[in-house]
Amino acid sequence: MSDTNGASRHGDTQAAADERRLGLVAAGTFGFGFSGLVDVLVLHHVLQWHHLVSGIYPMDTLAGLRANILADGLFSLAMLVIAGIGAGLVWRAERRTRLPLPARPLAGAALIGLGAFDVFDVVVDHILLGLHQPLSRGGQYNPHWLIVSLLFVGAGYYVYRTGTADTTGVE
Amino acid sequence: MLPMVATRLLHAGPQATPVPHWVVLLVAVPSLWVLVGGGVLLADRLLRRVSD
Numbered sequence: 001m002s003d004t005n006g007a008s009r010h011g012d013t014q015a016a017a018d019e020r021r022l023g024l025v026a027a028g029t030f031g032f033g034f035s036g037l038v039d040v041l042v043l044h045h046v047l048q049w050h051h052l053v054s055g056i057y058p059m060d061t062l063a064g065l066r067a068n069i070l071a072d073g074l075f076s077l078a079m080l081v082i083a084g085i086g087a088g089l090v091w092r093a094e095r096r097t098r099l100p101l102p103a104r105p106l107a108g109a110a111l112i113g114l115g116a117f118d119v120f121d122v123v124v125d126h127i128l129l130g131l132h133q134p135l136s137r138g139g140q141y142n143p144h145w146l147i148v149s150l151l152f153v154g155a156g157y158y159v160y161r162t163g164t165a166d167t168t169g170v171e
Numbered sequence: 172m173l174p175m176v177a178t179r180l181l182h183a184g185p186q187a188t189p190v191p192h193w194v195v196l197l198v199a200v201p202s203l204w205v206l207v208g209g210g211v212l213l214a215d216r217l218l219r220r221v222s223d
Contacts, residue, residue, distance in 0.1 A: 022218055029214075081207055088211030089218070 016097055023093035023101045024109040024160075030086025031113025031156075032120075036079030039121065044072050050132040052125075059136070086113070104163025108156045115152030122146045 043049050051059060051068030052075050058064035094101050122145045125131045134141040 018222055021222065022215075025218060077203070080203070081210060084207035085210040085214055088207060089215055092211065092215055 016099065019093045019097045020101060020105070023090055023106060026086050026089030026093055027106040027109035028086070028113035028116070030083050030090060031110035032117045033079045033081070033083030033086055033113075034110070035114040035117035036121075037076060037083060039117070040072055040076050040079065049134065050136045052131060054132045054136060055130045102163055105160050106163075108158070108160025108163055111156030111159055112153050113156075115149050115154075115156055118149030118152060119146065122149060 040052070044051050048059075051057075051065075052071040054064075054068055057067040057071075059068060090101075090106065122142055126133055126139065126142050126145070133139055134145050
C-alpha cells in the first residue's frame with residue numbers, strides 16, 4: 001500500500017515537474033512574441049525610427065512606406081499569434097497542475113524570451129539579412145542593441161534562478 | 172492638422188479590399204482567434220510528445 005502511495009506521489013511530482021517545464025517554455029514563447037510586438041509598436045510605429053524592411057524599401061516614398069507598413073502589419077500578426085500561443089500554453093499548463101505554477105521562474109522565462117527576440121532581431125534581421133538598422137543609421141548601433149538584448153537575457157536568467165531557489169529551497 | 176479619427180484613407184491608393192470592411196473584420200478577427208487556439212493545441216501536443 002505504501003509502495004503504491006510512494007509510486008503515486010512520485011508520478012505526481014514527475015507530472016508537476018513536466019508541467020513546470022512546459023510552463024517555462026510557454027512563458028518564453030510568450031515573451032518572444034510580446035517583445036516583437038513591443039518592438040514594432042514602439043520603434044516602427046510610434047517613434048518611426050525604422051520599419052521592418054526599411055533597409056530594402058525606402059521610408060521616404062509613398063510606395064516604399066506602404067511596403068514597409070504592410071511588412072510591419074504581417075510581422076505584427078505573426079508576433080501576435082506567437083504571443084497568443086505562448087499565453088495559451090501557460091494557461092493550459094496552469095490548469096493541469098494542482099499547485100499554481102511559481103510566478104518568478106515564469107517571469108524569468110518570459111524575460112529570457114523577450115531578450116531572445118531582441119538577440120534574434122539584431123543577429124538575423126539587422127546583421128545577416130540587413131532588413132533594417134536601429135535608427136536607420138547603418139549598423140552603428142548594433143553592438144549597443146546586442147548588449148542590451150543580452151542584458152535582458154541575463155536579467156531573465158537571474159529572475160528564473162532566484163525564483164527556483166525560492167520554490168525548491170535547494171538550488 | 173490631422174483629424175483624430177480618419178474617415179478616409181490619408182494616403183493615395185486603392186482601398187485595401189473590394190469587400191466591405193465589416194466583412195473583413197467578421198472574418199479576420201475570429202480567424203485570428205482560431206489560428207491562435209489551433210496553434211496552442213498543436214504546440215501543446217508537440218511539446219508533450221517531445222518531453223515524453
